[in-house]
Amino acid sequence: MKKTLIIAALAFFGMANAQKGTILVGGNVYYNTGKNSVGPNENKSNYFEFAPMVGYQFTDKWTAGIVGGIASQKNENTSNLNPASNTEQKQNDFKIGAFGRYTIPLGETFAAFAQLEAGYQGRKDEDTSFNGFFSTTTTSKASGFFVGITPALFINMNKGFGLNFGIGGIGYETLNYDNNGGDFSQFNISFGQSFNIGISKNF
Incomplete structure (x- = not known):
């Protein structure tokens, strides 16, 4: 049975008092993890993600800026019948883009x-196999684009600090692998399937 422990999950969505400038x-x-x-067989997995953002509030309702992100995932598979033999998969992602926000x-x-x-x-992506004597690593790279829209609710607590509640959104992304490695595309609707709580502050 898989057991997953969420060590930290923090989301910062700045909006505060919706103040121009x-x-x-x-x-x-x-x-x-x-x-x-x-x-x-025993499988271990680790996932880390950091996605910063910075923007400027042009009006009381419109904000625009830059978003980014890095993510790292690692999966290890070991056989108890032959502990010297194992496989390892690593995946590193990054994103850079722009965002626009409308506040009511x-x-x-x-x-x-x-x-x-x-x-x-x-x-x-890096896939490594080790048989106890030799290791073999295969590397592949991909690039593409992403687009998504996310609704959320903001609660102003005190002096611009507040809580944000999100329940998913709509997104589409593509990845095209080098060296004829294949293409990937995904359309996702996650309303009601995910939930996050964050804090926010405007300066």
Whole structure:
């Protein structure tokens, strides 16, 4: 049975009091680790993600800026029948793009906003096999683009600090691998399937 432990999950979505002429700075940090045993095989996984963002609030409702992100994933598979033999998969991702946000105040305490993001992304995969004597590594690279829209609710707590609640969104992404390695595309609707809570502050 797979057991996954979420060590940290923080999301910063800057909006604060929706004040014209303020600077938005934020990002999210997420770490996940898991262990899964099936028969004689044991699999360990680790995932880390950091996605910063910075923007400028042009009006009380419109904000625009830059988003980025890096992510690293590692999976190790070991056989208890032959501990010297194992496989390892590493995946490193990065993103850079722009975002636009439209905010609708619902009073002094609440506000709703929708954020549209789009940009370039890249990926590097490394697959390594070790038989106890020799190791073989295969590397592949890919690039593509991403676009997505995410609605959320903001609650102003005190002096511009607040909480943000998101319940998923709509996204589309592509990755094209080098050396005829194949293409990847994905359309995702995650309303009600994911949930995050964050804090925010405008400067």
